[in-house]
Amino acid sequence: MIIFKNGFIRLDYDPASDILSFAMPSVNDVVMPEMRRCLVTVVEHVRNYDVKRVLLDARETAIGVGQEIYVPVIAEFYGSLATTRLQKVARLVTPGSQRERIIHGIFEGIHFPMEVRPFAEAAPAVEWLQAKP
Structure with a gap:
């Protein structure tokens, strides 16, 4: 079911699997403030619905801003x-992309209480999300 939708992001939540899924919006200087608000909205919905699993699709996300702007927002x-x-975040990614190198750099220096794993395809990502810890 769609629990939030605007011109930048759509949050789908499946209560049966407890998976919140969304596509990470593309970013440039003009839409950066809106992207930041969208990410706050994602966190609010994760908290309000007590979500344990997130499927984040970043395969089509384009980054049109410098790392000095993007990295702090994602961190x-x-x-x-x-x-x-x-508990778990499955990231659908394009392996080897510049965006993934940036994200990997962010993850290197931070320990998160939840598991975060990259996947190239949705089926294995959903399978991992649904697997018992």
């Missing part, structure tokens, strides 16, 4: 997710 997003009861 803040994952830091905020860490304050919820979230």
